[in-house]
Amino acid sequence: MQKIISFMLLCFSMIANSAGDVAAGGKKSAVCAACHGVQGIAASPIWPNLAGQHANYLVKQLKDFKQGNLRDSSVMGPFVLALTEQDMEDLAAFYSRLPRPKANPAKGLTKAGELLYRGGDFEKHIPACIACHGPSGTGNAEAGFPMVSGQQAPYMVAQLQQFKDGKRHNDLNAIMRDTSLRLSVDEMTAVAEYMAGMTQAAP
Numbered sequence: 758m759q760k761i762i763s764f765m766l767l768c769f770s771m772i773a774n775s776a777g778d779v780a781a782g783g784k785k786s787a788v789c790a791a792c793h794g795v796q797g798i799a800a801s802p803i804w805p806n807l808a809g810q811h812a813n814y815l816v817k818q819l820k821d822f823k824q825g826n827l828r829d830s831s832v833m834g835p836f837v838l839a840l841t842e843q844d845m846e847d848l849a850a851f852y853s854r855l856p857r858p859k860a861n862p863a864k865g866l867t868k869a870g871e872l873l874y875r876g877g878d879f880e881k882h883i884p885a886c887i888a889c890h891g892p893s894g895t896g897n898a899e900a901g902f903p904m905v906s907g908q909q910a911p912y913m914v915a916q917l918q919q920f921k922d923g924k925r926h927n928d929l930n931a932i933m934r935d936t937s938l939r940l941s942v943d944e945m946t947a948v949a950e951y952m953a954g955m956t957q958a959a960p
């Protein structure tokens with residue numbers, strides 16, 4: 758009986774260790790706050806918000822930056838070098854539980870962006886973004902589709918351009934590279950501004 762109990766305790770502690778620790782992540786986030794904000798809301802629109810983003814998506818991005826060849830950034834790259842897998846899990850647990858960014862409709866929802874997001878463009882073979890990023894832009898954690906609602910528009914335009922140039926190539930089945938190849942700069946801007954201004958349900 759004693760043996761069974763200690764085996765069960767061991768299992769529980771293994772489960773606890775495999776997930777991120779929110780409090781530890783909060784402490785480790787001090788160095789990230791300069792750019793991503795104390796509450797995960799970026800200090801500049803060229804940097805991404807992390808608040809309320811899916812934890813598994815965040816961990817994947819940190820790993821991809823560390824690999825360098827999958828997602829390359831001279832700004833973000835140096836900050837992942839020293840991170841262990843446990844650090845990544847802790848940071849992701851912390852950021853994913855922060856309140857999601859508010860919709861940022863400053864530039865307004867452009868009609869062209871809304872049409873593209875919701876319906877794609879059949880003639881140009883652009884898939885509707887809604888299919889993966891969801892009706893309120895909250896993505897799908899299990900599938901690895903990131904939340905895009907309330908994200909910084911200039912950051913998203915830059916990412917679409919990086920997918921188009923092949924500089925960011927960490928997307929499964931090249932789905933975002935294929936999609937962005939068909940987007941003009943005007944379309945990227947319109948759809949990014951629409952996504953930034955999308956309202957969403959609470960996490």
Ligand code: HEC
Pocket residue numbers: 785786788789790791792793803804805806807815818819828829830832833836837848903915
């Ligand atoms: C000097 C500013 C700066 C600091 C400090 C910084 N980052 Fe970043 N971060 C960026 C930039 C810029 C990007 C976008 C890079 C690109 O172009 O792909 C980014 C992207 C990210 C992403 C991807 C977000 C997404 O939506 O795909 C994650 C996750 C992230 N950072 C986490 C962190 C963590 C965790 C730390 C602290 C250990 C940190 N960052 C420190 C600037 C910074």
Ligand code: HEC
Pocket residue numbers: 805817873874883884885886887888889890901902903905908913914916917927928929932933936948949
């Ligand atoms: C079939 C699914 C799918 C469709 C359709 C799709 N996306 Fe994505 N998108 C993804 C996945 C998966 C990622 C994350 C890839 C990774 O880094 O793992 C992503 C990432 C992104 C990002 C980067 C987010 C960040 O935080 O860095 C933006 C911006 C984006 N998509 C915009 C769009 C737009 C605009 C459309 C429509 C024109 C679209 N997506 C259509 C699956 C999709």
